[in-house]
Amino acid sequence: MSSGADFIARHDTRRPPVEAALPLINIVFLLLIFFLMAGSMQSPIEKSIMAPTQAVGFDDVEFAPADWLYLAADGRLVFRGDTVEITDITGTLIEGRGVLFADVEASGARVNEILRAYESAGSQGILLITARETPADG
Numbered sequence: 001m002s003s004g005a006d007f008i009a010r011h012d013t014r015r016p017p018v019e020a021a022l023p024l025i026n027i028v029f030l031l032l033i034f035f036l037m038a039g040s041m042q043s044p045i046e047k048s049i050m051a052p053t054q055a056v057g058f059d060d061v062e063f064a065p066a067d068w069l070y071l072a073a074d075g076r077l078v079f080r081g082d083t084v085e086i087t088d089i090t091g092t093l094i095e096g097r098g099v100l101f102a103d104v105e106a107s108g109a110r111v112n113e114i115l116r117a118y119e120s121a122g123s124q125g126i127l128l129i130t131a132r133e134t135p136a137d138g
Contacts, residue, residue, distance in 0.1 A: 063099050068129065071114060073105035089117045096124040 069092045070078040077084045079092045092098060098118045102111050111128075118126050 063094055063097075063127075065101075067094050068099040068101045069114070071100060071102040071106045071110060073103040075106070075110050077114070086114065086117050089114070090121040093118075093121060093123055096122070097127065098123045098125075099127045099129065101129040 066080055068079075069084075069089070072078065077086065077089075084092065089098070098121075100111070100114060100118075102114075115126060115128075
């Protein structure tokens with residue numbers, strides 16, 4: 001049988017390996033808190049400009065879908081079932097306003113061209129129809 005002195009002499013005085021990782025964990029958490037605070041404190045540079053949102057749904061548009069100007073993916077313009085040219089855009093104004101429904105694949109340059117044509121035609125307002133992204137059914 002061994003004496004108590006032998007037991008004390010063999011006692012391991014090293015630190016557990018978990019304690020060596022604690023300073024690193026503390027630094028990681030401090031950096032995480034710093035970046036969360038730094039990211040939340042930044043405000044937009046120009047506060048008077050707001051991002052667009054869809055304020056109304058399709059059913060809330062005051063003009064019937066038949067009266068909308070449709071822009072196809074290939075750049076064609078369709079109004080009341082007939083293909084129209086951009087030079088005829090004045091005929092698509094209803095009560096001095098235009099309603100544009102652009103295909104998701106239509107080019108931004110073509111949309112800009114149509115919006116400029118509406119402006120040149122003396123439009124008092126343009127409603128650009130967008131769609132809210134909905135979660136996939138399934």
